[in-house]
Amino acid sequence: MAQAFFGGVHPNDMKAATNEKAIEQLAPPAQVVIPMSMHFGAPCTPLVKVGDYVKVGQKIGEFRGLGAPIHASVSGTVKAVEPRPYSMGGDMMAVVIENDGKNELSEEVQAPADPDALSVDEMVEIVKNAGIVGMGGATFPTHVKISGGIGKVDTVIINGAECEPYITGDHRTMLERPAEIIGGAKYLAKMFGVDKVIIGVEENKQNGIDMLNKVIAEQKAPVVVEPLHCRYPQGGEKQLCQAITGKQVPPGGLPSNIGCAVFNINTTCAIFRAITQGMPVVNKIVTVSGSGVIEPKNLECPIGTPVTCLFDACGGLKDGTYKIIAGGPMMGMAQYTADIPVAKGTGAILAFCEKEEQTVEHPQCIRCGKCVEACPVHLEPLFMYQYASKGMVEELNEAHIMDCMECGACAYVCPARMHLTHMFKTGKQLVKNKAAADKAAAEAKKAAEEKKEAVNK
Amino acid sequence: MTDYKNLKLIATSNPHIRDEKTTKSIMLDVIIAMLPALAYGVWQFGLKALTLTAVSAAACVFWEWLYRKLMKKPQSINDLSAVVTGILLAFVCPVTTPYWMVIIGDFFAIIVVKQLFGGIGKNFINPALAGRAALLASYAGVMTSWVDPTVAGNKAPLFGSTADVVTAATPLAYMKTGDFAGLTEKYSVLDMFLGKTGGSMGEVCSMLLIAGGIWLIVRKVISWHIPVAYIGTVAVLTFLFPKGGAPGLQWMLYSIFGGGLMLGAIFMATDYATSPVTKKGQVIYGIGCGLFTVFIRYFGSYNEGVCYSIMVMNLFVALIDKYTKPARFGVVKSEKKEAAAK
Numbered sequence: 001m002a003q004a005f006f007g008g009v010h011p012n013d014m015k016a017a018t019n020e021k022a023i024e025q026l027a028p029p030a031q032v033v034i035p036m037s038m039h040f041g042a043p044c045t046p047l048v049k050v051g052d053y054v055k056v057g058q059k060i061g062e063f064r065g066l067g068a069p070i071h072a073s074v075s076g077t078v079k080a081v082e083p084r085p086y087s088m089g090g091d092m093m094a095v096v097i098e099n100d101g102k103n104e105l106s107e108e109v110q111a112p113a114d115p116d117a118l119s120v121d122e123m124v125e126i127v128k129n130a131g132i133v134g135m136g137g138a139t140f141p142t143h144v145k146i147s148g149g150i151g152k153v154d155t156v157i158i159n160g161a162e163c164e165p166y167i168t169g170d171h172r173t174m175l176e177r178p179a180e181i182i183g184g185a186k187y188l189a190k191m192f193g194v195d196k197v198i199i200g201v202e203e204n205k206q207n208g209i210d211m212l213n214k215v216i217a218e219q220k221a222p223v224v225v226e227p228l229h230c231r232y233p234q235g236g237e238k239q240l241c242q243a244i245t246g247k248q249v250p251p252g253g254l255p256s257n258i259g260c261a262v263f264n265i266n267t268t269c270a271i272f273r274a275i276t277q278g279m280p281v282v283n284k285i286v287t288v289s290g291s292g293v294i295e296p297k298n299l300e301c302p303i304g305t306p307v308t309c310l311f312d313a314c315g316g317l318k319d320g321t322y323k324i325i326a327g328g329p330m331m332g333m334a335q336y337t338a339d340i341p342v343a344k345g346t347g348a349i350l351a352f353c354e355k356e357e358q359t360v361e362h363p364q365c366i367r368c369g370k371c372v373e374a375c376p377v378h379l380e381p382l383f384m385y386q387y388a389s390k391g392m393v394e395e396l397n398e399a400h401i402m403d404c405m406e407c408g409a410c411a412y413v414c415p416a417r418m419h420l421t422h423m424f425k426t427g428k429q430l431v432k433n434k435a436a437a438d439k440a441a442a443e444a445k446k447a448a449e450e451k452k453e454a455v456n457k
Numbered sequence: 458m459t460d461y462k463n464l465k466l467i468a469t470s471n472p473h474i475r476d477e478k479t480t481k482s483i484m485l486d487v488i489i490a491m492l493p494a495l496a497y498g499v500w501q502f503g504l505k506a507l508t509l510t511a512v513s514a515a516a517c518v519f520w521e522w523l524y525r526k527l528m529k530k531p532q533s534i535n536d537l538s539a540v541v542t543g544i545l546l547a548f549v550c551p552v553t554t555p556y557w558m559v560i561i562g563d564f565f566a567i568i569v570v571k572q573l574f575g576g577i578g579k580n581f582i583n584p585a586l587a588g589r590a591a592l593l594a595s596y597a598g599v600m601t602s603w604v605d606p607t608v609a610g611n612k613a614p615l616f617g618s619t620a621d622v623v624t625a626a627t628p629l630a631y632m633k634t635g636d637f638a639g640l641t642e643k644y645s646v647l648d649m650f651l652g653k654t655g656g657s658m659g660e661v662c663s664m665l666l667i668a669g670g671i672w673l674i675v676r677k678v679i680s681w682h683i684p685v686a687y688i689g690t691v692a693v694l695t696f697l698f699p700k701g702g703a704p705g706l707q708w709m710l711y712s713i714f715g716g717g718l719m720l721g722a723i724f725m726a727t728d729y730a731t732s733p734v735t736k737k738g739q740v741i742y743g744i745g746c747g748l749f750t751v752f753i754r755y756f757g758s759y760n761e762g763v764c765y766s767i768m769v770m771n772l773f774v775a776l777i778d779k780y781t782k783p784a785r786f787g788v789v790k791s792e793k794k795e796a797a798a799k
Contacts, residue, residue: 403787
């Protein structure tokens with residue numbers, strides 16, 4: 001039965017450019033630039049210095065607090081440890097490795113003797129050491145999600161919605177590596193102690209659904225595929241939970257609050273590879289597409305590969321390319337330079353040269369209410385826009401702006417072409433600044449009172 | 458190979474793609490939806506219907522252009538919303554209205570009601586209806602003299618004069634007095650549906666107005682909520698409480714096809730700027746319009762209540778919006794009650 005969630009939009013999926021093209025291995029890049037922040041949480045500390053020789057799978061960045069370790073994706077010599085531009089905007093400390101082309105595997109990569117005999121704690125430890133994060137783009141550390149969810153989660157969902165237009169990496173993975181997905185799903189079932197794992201896949205990937213069902217039948221795996229109506233943002237964690245279980249994640253909460261845990265298709269594959277081969281996350285499947293790319297492709301490349309290498313492998317860019325996006329067209333980040341590397345969450349690199357942008361001068365809201373209809377988290381973007389543009393922080397809070405997940409559905413559907421998502425990012429910052437200022441003021445007041453009391457004594 | 462260093466990139470916020478619909482395409486759809494009714498008006502009332510509509514649309518565009526020019530604001534006439542206002546205002550005028558008079562109505566609609574409050578999306582009353590109300594208050598005689606299409610054949614209309622007000626048509630005058638026998642003698646229900654009645658030039662043909670409404674719903678310009686709630690409310694009330702000893706069903710059909718109800722419910726009440734943004738709010742608003750329409754027709758001094766009922770409900774929109782906010786995502790009703798209990 002195909003399921004649905006509230007709101008959403010139906011952009012043209014644009015997947016035909018790459019959904020029949022098998023995943024190609026990119027020729028090894030001469031150099032990789034591995035940023036120390038590829039996960040949700042504080043950046044990693046580099047463990048190597050200039051001149052060190054590193055091998056594939058060797059840990060080169062250690063995390064503190066919330067995060068995941070980072071590993072070398074090629075073998076070779078460290079050329080630099082310095083801030084470099086990365087896909088989240090600005091510069092980030094990065095380890096630059098010159099590839100010696102030998103692809104030597106590190107001794108740290110050790111396959112467990114019997115993967116099926118591992119305890120839950122051992123498996124979580126392996127996931128943690130493998131540096132696995134949410135590969136769909138949110139990059140939340142997977143080991144935290146698993147250890148935090150054990151005991152609370154009764155529904156394990158694998159996210160194969162891939163609702164963003166253009167991106168086909170997960171679809172190709174379903175067709176070409178279904179056994180890895182099902183294998184990973186089985187380990188997830190074991191870790192959470194559930195007897196069934198649900199894979200949610202949008203109906204526009206019927207051959208992917210068939211392929212998964214075939215492997216499930218062959219392996220008699222405790223996995224079911226749930227076809228979903230195509231609608232953006234189906235692949236949003238909270239929307240997927242709603243589509244599959246009918247339950248809503250409470251404001252500011254996580255899927256584990258309603259007994260769900262969601263893992264991306266390629267995260268599941270990474271879990272499989274880590275548990276069976278001891279292999280950390282060193283590669284990424286990237287869809288290179290968009291009107292500006294001469295020959296769109298699905299490419300698998302080492303983490304840290306400069307995106308220019310990907311474009312070169314796709315025949316280069318067309319003249320007039322005005323936008324490069326890391327991620328999908330709905331939530332991806334536009335880049336100010338092509339000098340960025342592929343990170344763990346980079347599912348797509350898009351280049352646009354046609355009129356995708358469609359901005360107008362002086363947009364004027366016509367109050368049509370289409371944004372209210374489209375918002376998957378039940379907000380009223382048109383009012384939030386007014387509040388944010390006037391800096392009305394209290395009203396923004398009352399309008400629950402912090403619930404906004406910046407999915408872009410409202411701005412996509414807006415006939416007046418208002419810059420809604422942009423304004424909400426600004427508005428959220430206003431709310432955060434105000435909260436910080438209030439907190440600082442309260443602390444200052446408290447300190448002053450304490451001082452006064454001390455003097456009085 | 459590509460020179461990656463010298464790309465001229467723009468970095469804007471997501472989303473990087475947009476739906477095809479624009480304000481202009483929506484307004485164009487509305488204009489298309491009004492064309493059948495306009496064609497009928499020309500057929501029934503003569504070429505004057507077309508010229509009057511054209512003059513009104515052109516005047517609205519001119520006033521908007523002039524205001525934005527004088528106030529040094531960015532031009533907005535390209536969004537075609539002024540054209541829509543112009544056509545709608547002509548639709549709610551009798552075909553005998555002089556050109557200069559409709560131009561004054563356009564001035565009131567565009568400058569006073571729309572631009573002085575900030576332009577498109579900012580006005581709180583439907584500009585076309587406000588323009589009509591201004592004309593009615595200023596030139597009551599002209600605005601209530603209706604061409605009678607049943608006299609001397611449909612194609613050669615004579616100038617008749619019946620006492621009728623607002624967007625009212627002749628049948629409503631009979632209905633006001635409860636003269637059901639006189640009404641059925643003059644107009645059949647089919648006449649009402651097809652538009653062979655006196656009235657404003659764009660409001661008479663319910664059939665083609667409904668066709669326009671279906672076009673708007675199919676094109677997703679409007680949703681069914683406001684028209685259905687509005688017409689449904691009028692239908693239920695008139696069915697339950699017929700006047701003049703008329704059978705309920707017949708009275709109901711005369712009521713919903715008479716006057717400007719179809720034009721009002723489909724094209725006026727659904728105006729984005731002056732209707733609620735949530736579906737729930739739109740249903741409440743539609744019901745409110747229906748109630749006021751029937752109340753004015755039954756108890757008011759006017760024959761017709763569509764124009765004023767919509768304008769009154771326009772004033773309630775901010776309030777309706779305030780109390781029909783969507784339930785916060787992730788907050789279930791029982792939890793809300795618990796929170797309220799605390």
